[in-house]
Amino acid sequence: MALYWRHRLLAEATRVLVSSISSDLVDARLDGRAVAESVRAATRQAVESFTQDADPPALAVVLVGDHPASASYVRGKKKAAAEVGIESTVHRRADGISQHELLELIGTLNADATVDGILVQLPLPDHIDQHAVIEAIDPAKDVDGFHPQNLGRLLIGMPQFTPATPSGIMVLLRRALDDLSGKRAVVVGRSNIVGKPLAALLMQRDANATVTVCHSRTRDLAAHTRAADIVVAAVGQPKLITADMVREGVTVIDVGINRVDDDARERGYRLVGDVDYDAIAPKAHAITPVPGGVGPMTIAMLLRNTLQAAQQRRA
Numbered sequence: 390m391a392l393y394w395r396h397r398l399l400a401e402a403t404r405v406l407v408s409s410i411s412s413d414l415v416d417a418r419l420d421g422r423a424v425a426e427s428v429r430a431a432t433r434q435a436v437e438s439f440t441q442d443a444d445p446p447a448l449a450v451v452l453v454g455d456h457p458a459s460a461s462y463v464r465g466k467k468k469a470a471a472e473v474g475i476e477s478t479v480h481r482r483a484d485g486i487s488q489h490e491l492l493e494l495i496g497t498l499n500a501d502a503t504v505d506g507i508l509v510q511l512p513l514p515d516h517i518d519q520h521a522v523i524e525a526i527d528p529a530k531d532v533d534g535f536h537p538q539n540l541g542r543l544l545i546g547m548p549q550f551t552p553a554t555p556s557g558i559m560v561l562l563r564r565a566l567d568d569l570s571g572k573r574a575v576v577v578g579r580s581n582i583v584g585k586p587l588a589a590l591l592m593q594r595d596a597n598a599t600v601t602v603c604h605s606r607t608r609d610l611a612a613h614t615r616a617a618d619i620v621v622a623a624v625g626q627p628k629l630i631t632a633d634m635v636r637e638g639v640t641v642i643d644v645g646i647n648r649v650d651d652d653a654r655e656r657g658y659r660l661v662g663d664v665d666y667d668a669i670a671p672k673a674h675a676i677t678p679v680p681g682g683v684g685p686m687t688i689a690m691l692l693r694n695t696l697q698a699a700q701q702r703r704a
């Protein structure tokens with residue numbers, strides 16, 4: 390009898406816990422738009438109280454050339470910033486800007502006391518050394534968290550600015566799973582802006598996942614993903630992850646943003662991720678869609694970093 394009641398109590402506690410998160414986890418769909426909205430709402434409130442006795446946080450975005458996707462991301466960031474009360478200024482420069490001129494612009498923004506955060510939209514044109522540009526940003530204004538000092542701090546567990554996409558992914562994972570400890574996580578992709586910092590966050594002591602990082606030289610990718618409780622795909626290849634590559638109950642985070650031609654759409658393309666969503670959703674515990682998954686979280690976390698920069702610089 391006691392065992393029965395213990396069981397009922399546990400079931401009820403689980404139900405309450407799950408219902409508290411079910412608004413953004415309907416069936417298996419992990420709704421990044423909804424979670425991002427709640428992160429932005431909290432940021433909006435914190436910005437409001439910050440601006441009681443200070444100027445609004447100010448973000449400088451540097452956009453070089455006319456990469457169409459970059460221009461559209463920058464518009465998205467600007468709009469989202471305005472909605473939470475963060476000021477943003479876009480510094481557009483022609484594709485032909487020299488590395489010297491770009492470094493000079495960064496120097497000016499570093500020295501400008503009214504600028505709290507600096508973001509240089511990637512990718513940069515081939516004639517520019519991306520590492521040199523990122524290293525030129527004042528680490529205290531590096532809201533992307535891409536500066537070697539900030540990535541190094543993250544790796545040793547003393548984060549200053551955490552890159553937006555990986556920290557947004559951690560928020561989504563914590564919504565989907567109440568404990569990451571001991572989970573087998575496979576990260577596909579090893580970029581400096583997503584795969585590597587995400588692997589660092591997952592293996593940190595406050596998460597305790599067991600992490601495998603896969604890339605283009607990985608042999609038998611499917612053998613790794615099939616053994617995983619968590620699969621994160623950050624590659625840039627539609628349907629790289631198919632249903633036969635994951636186990637029942639898996640949690641899948643799709644970072645990929647790929648444009649595929651679609652004449653039925655006004656703009657001539659649609660966005661897809663790296664994951665075969667429709668085939669995997671029925672066997673997944675949780676899975677993020679594209680669009681509406683990681684992308685909105687990236688923007689929300691960037692805004693949070695910008696507020697943090699303003700708070701720390703002006704303290």
Ligand SMILES: NC(=O)C1=CN([C@@H]2O[C@H](COP(=O)(O)OP(=O)(O)OC[C@H]3O[C@@H](n4cnc5c(N)ncnc54)[C@H](OP(=O)(O)O)[C@@H]3O)[C@@H](O)[C@H]2O)C=CC1
Nearest residue numbers: 554578579580583604605623624625644645646683684687
């Ligand atoms: N939603 C969001 O907020 C964001 C989305 N993105 C998107 O995420 C994707 C990845 O971008 P990013 O992190 O910059 O990565 P990169 O484009 O820099 O690198 C891609 C990675 O995928 C690996 N890879 C390529 N082919 C395979 C394969 N067949 N099997 C396994 N691994 C493979 C590469 O391996 P190798 O290192 O060996 O070349 C590399 O590590 C893109 O679609 C991008 O648009 C990126 C940032 C933010």
Ligand SMILES: Nc1nc(=O)c2c([nH]1)NC[C@@H]1CN(c3ccc(C(=O)N[C@@H](CCC(=O)O)C(=O)O)cc3)C=[N+]21
Nearest residue numbers: 462465508509510511512533646680681682684685687
């Ligand atoms: N310095 C720098 N910092 C970045 O954070 C950075 C960058 N460079 N270069 C490119 C990548 C990519 N990235 C995205 C951000 C938002 C969406 C996003 O909001 N996506 C929407 C769809 C938007 C649409 O419809 O076009 C979604 O997935 O729902 C996607 C991708 C940030 N990046």
